[in-house]
Amino acid sequence: MINLIKQLFRFGIVGGTAFLIDYAVLFVCTEFLGIHYFISSIISFSVSTVFNYIASILWVFDVDQSKSQSKNFVIFIVLSIVGLGINQLIMWVGVEYLHVYYMIVKIGATAIVMIFNFVTRKMFLE
Template identity: 40%
Template sequence: MINKLLQKIPGGEQFWEVMRFLVVGGGCFVLEYVLLYTLTEYGHVPYLTSSAVAFTVSLLVNYFLCVTFVFHARNQSRKEMILFAATSFAGLGINQITMWFFVEIAGLWYMFAKVIASAVVMIWNYFTKRYILKK
């Protein structure tokens, strides 16, 4: 009921879209954060490798949820899938550079650096995915 009411308000549908994006993103962040910690601490995988693996797994889950739940996209074209993959690859690059900078240069613990990297990538992802997936 509130959803329908907010949809009638200018910007209401975008509000719910952002809320869905935050819920999906939050869940994927938890998944990625747990995978990063587990692979690094228990699997003894270097943090940048763990970060890339965790990012990729989280990305796949995020893609499925964004297409079906956040942006309600239907029948993605090949061009949209390629754009999604390209922007995701760029997001991985942003993640890795941010992680490296805050661990190696700023001297932060890799788990703190991940929070910063995730915030930067989240902003990148929202605007690029919204542009690609929004019909």
Template identity: 40%
Template structure:
């Protein structure tokens, strides 16, 4: 019985992971391009690449991962997604700043670490606020 209850969440998380990998590819690619090709600051580049990937992530997440919540307008849904993403951006930038500046971790390695950490926040916060934490 317990296994049957876990399957929908496992399937949803796997879809979330695929969408996340696509978004991460965009985020990572832009970060590297902005730093290496355009010689922008790593923190500015992190912010720009993260925001771009969030737009793609929203579209893919709402199309393939999360169900539209009855009684919630798309405008409200996007607003919630955006607010949660801004918090995720803050966490991402904080991890990047601390990791690169204080811990002397390379920005590419720190981006992978930051993404891993922010992924958990993103999944559970979006599931709770966008779907209403349905079981």
């Protein structure tokens, strides 16, 4: 139980940092570079995913060393692509149909994807 609490704490720190990266890149790409929010969201999600992968493998999860590192990376990428799909769907529905400001929608999308990420990474990477 203590290991799970420690892991959740570390996941929260890595996830919070990844969120700040994601949120900042989204804002900069959209507001300063003039990229459409939907494309900016793909860029920001991808940048934060690279950080999240490195930090998760090194600090959060007890990665199954019997699996090859390339296999772990492929699993992580596949799960991240699914997470990106969830993120983009939420962004699209929130902005285009609910007419909510994209930066607010991003907070909700991130919360949902974070839960997905923790559960699936714990299942497939440990």
